[in-house]
Amino acid sequence: MSKKIVYIRLHHRVKVKPNQQVYLNDVAQCILPPGLEEQLDGIPIYQISQTDGRLVMIDILQVIRFIKKRVPELDINNLGENQAILEIDYASKTPHLVLVSFVWLLLFFGSGLAIMHFHEDVNMLAAHQKIYHILTSAESEHPFILQIPYSLGLGLGMILFFNRVFKKKFNNEPSPLEVEMFNYQQNLDLFTVMEGRKDEKK
Structure with a gap:
């Protein structure tokens, strides 16, 4: 049999x-x-x-x-x-509105300051002035014709890079943030398994 x-x-x-x-x-x-x-x-x-x-x-x-x-x-x-x-899956508590607002403001102004400090370090204004002079042969202290599209493109580039606007995705490809979160979850699971084996030996 x-x-x-x-x-x-x-x-x-x-x-x-x-x-x-x-x-x-x-x-x-x-x-x-x-x-x-x-x-x-x-x-x-x-x-x-x-x-x-x-x-x-x-x-x-x-x-x-x-x-x-x-x-x-x-x-x-x-x-x-x-x-x-x-x-x-324990029931999660609803986050407090004041705490959410504080974290949102902290991230908003923190990321804004980081971008501004980066532009200051690389002297982005001088670069725009130089590009404007090359294209028009004129001098301008604030070449808005370059700065405004650049600022809009920076925000649009971030949206395309992370492939998400709020809960909406443009395509099924994972964003770099999702890939990093996946790798973090894999490492966390591996750590959990290894710790579980240690506990079994004890």
């Missing part, structure tokens, strides 16, 4: 609620032999508790032990990640 085979692919990151019971189909995509879906999916593999913090790691060995305990004769093949990270 041929052995029954189970194929498992753990999800990388899963959002769960506080005190939620986590089932096999919550943390993994499985191909099970006929008749075993209800037998395995109906039993919780983990119970979220108040002591878990914000992240919980489910290891593939934990999943294999869970399945083998109920159906020992199964042959289990893992096709993906070795860990699934459960992110507990």
